[in-house]
Amino acid sequence: MNHQTEERLYLYPVWIRIWHMMNALLCLTLIITGLSIQFANPNTVVKFNTAVSMHNIAGILLTISYVFFFTGNLFTMNGSHYVIPVKGFMIRMKNQFYYYTIGLFKKENAPYPVTEESKFNPLQQTTYVVLMYAMVPFVILSGWGLLYPDITIKSFVGFSGLDLTDLMHIFAGFTISIIMCVHIYFCTIGKNPLSNFKSMLNGFHESH
Numbered sequence: 308m309n310h311q312t313e314e315r316l317y318l319y320p321v322w323i324r325i326w327h328m329m330n331a332l333l334c335l336t337l338i339i340t341g342l343s344i345q346f347a348n349p350n351t352v353v354k355f356n357t358a359v360s361m362h363n364i365a366g367i368l369l370t371i372s373y374v375f376f377f378t379g380n381l382f383t384m385n386g387s388h389y390v391i392p393v394k395g396f397m398i399r400m401k402n403q404f405y406y407y408t409i410g411l412f413k414k415e416n417a418p419y420p421v422t423e424e425s426k427f428n429p430l431q432q433t434t435y436v437v438l439m440y441a442m443v444p445f446v447i448l449s450g451w452g453l454l455y456p457d458i459t460i461k462s463f464v465g466f467s468g469l470d471l472t473d474l475m476h477i478f479a480g481f482t483i484s485i486i487m488c489v490h491i492y493f494c495t496i497g498k499n500p501l502s503n504f505k506s507m508l509n510g511f512h513e514s515h
């Protein structure tokens with residue numbers, strides 16, 4: 308039985324919603340064009356040359372959008388949601404993992420309900436921190452290294468610097484793509500399957 312009271316919390320300020328919309332569209336464009344480049348053949352969704360140009364432009368725009376996100380988090384309270392408290396980290400992860408795998412299906416209450424002070428649960432927070440402060444910067448930096456091969460290290464322990472940068476870029480791109488699919492699935496776990504998507508449009512999170 309769920310005893311939480313119904314409430315609406317304003318958690319997603321306009322700048323986060325604009326950034327997120329741009330970021331999602333750019334990542335989708337990068338994934339489609341990236342796959343078209345990786346698996347180029349005459350039948351790919353986007354023709355090779357078009358895919359390369361679109362991928363480069365979307366990558367440059369993603370860099371600008373990332374700087375916007377990074378600066379926003381640095382100078383607004385939104386950044387506080389990305390600070391992971393070290394104490395009790397493993398216990399909190401375990402509790403949330405139990406909820407997602409068992410508790411949720413037994414209709415138990417969420418162990419870390421959404422509040423204004425902490426809008427992300429522990430697993431969600433860790434995923435967002437890894438995504439936004441490791442994977443996205445990694446894909447952007449390796450992308451710039453491929454766009455301007457002259458600035459890329461020539462060789463590293465006998466391997467071509469460009470090949471290694473390419474490998475890192477593909478690894479980061481595929482990882483982000485997988486995290487994005489998981490992210491969208493977890494976004495369906497809300498008051499109803501669409502409520503979290505609505506939050507990203509009107510800024511309000513609805514809880515039970």
Ligand code: HEM
Pocket residue numbers: 318319323327330331334335385388431435438439443483487490491494503504505506507
């Ligand atoms: C079509 C693709 C996407 C959809 C439908 C989507 C959906 C959502 C929704 C509904 C939320 C709000 C609920 C929540 O906080 O869990 C959210 C938040 C978030 N998403 Fe996405 N997302 C998409 C792509 C992405 C991508 C590609 C990234 C990063 C590379 C991303 C990063 C984030 C982050 C960091 C937040 C939290 C923002 C904040 O409040 O500070 N999303 N997303």
